[in-house]
Amino acid sequence: MNDFTTWDVFRNLLYAVPWTIYLSLIAFAGGASVSLLLLVLRLFFPRFAAGPIRVYVQVFQGTPLLMQLFLVYFGLALVGFQTSPLVAASLCLSVYSSAYLTETWYGCVLAVPRGQWEASSSVGLHRWHQLRLVILPQALRLSVPPTIGLMVQIVKNTSLASIVGFVELTRASQVIANATFQPFVAYGAVALIYFVICFSISLGGRWLERRLVV
Structure with missing residues (x-):
């Protein structure tokens, strides 16, 4: 006899929500840090950095995230580095998101109109000050919608971490479905939770975009 109620399913799934959010934040922070570095290199040293950065972006955009996760999780073990599911998932999602953020931000x-570079140069600003004071603030406003879209994708892509045993929402729903024999309730509930998280991020992005425009 099944004694699990729908509330029991939701309650246990809610315990996994912080881990999904935690992994998403790590992935976005890591990806954003790498992307900023690559962006600066691409803008200030285009002759030397543009080619390798393009290869980096194409490799990680052109291969499935799931395969990257397998290669990192099992590949590091082959060379003597034992890693946890959290570390492997964080590393893969960070690199994967950095490939998209680098192209988006670039x-x-x-x-930004070329005239902005020329106008800031005419008043004697160094290239770094041009970028920091004139170009990046304008680029920031343009980058909000695609960056928010990528954040939503990162949240949904955290579900792949369940493949290597990291217990986030998707993995928790699998365990609960097997324990309660209510797969429709478990997977339906986790889909609803993902929607709430992603919709909240989208609303936050719209609010931020309006603030930056003003």
Whole structure:
């Protein structure tokens, strides 16, 4: 006899929500840090950095995240580095998101009219000050919608971490479905939770975009 109620399913799934959010924040912070570094290198040293950065972006955009996760989790073990599911998932999601953020932010910088560079140069600003004081604030406003979209994708991609045993929402729903024999309730509940998280991020992005425009 099944004694689990729908509330029991929701209650146990809610315990996994902080881990999904935690992994998402690590992935976005790591990806953003790498992307900023690559963006600066691409803008200030295009002759030497543009080619390798393009290869980096194409490799990680052109291969499935699931395969990258397998290669890191099992590959590091082969060379003597035992890693946890959290570390492997954080590393893969950070690198994966950095590949997309690098191209997104570079495109936003290029979208700033060339006249802004010329005008800031005419008043004697050094290239670094041009970028920091004139170009990046404008590029920031342009980058909000695609960056928020990528954040939503990161949240949903954390579900792949369940493959290597990291207990986030998807993995928790699998365990609960097997324990309660209510897969429709478990997976339906986790889909609803993902929607609430992603919709909240989208609303926050719209609010931020309006503030930056003003």
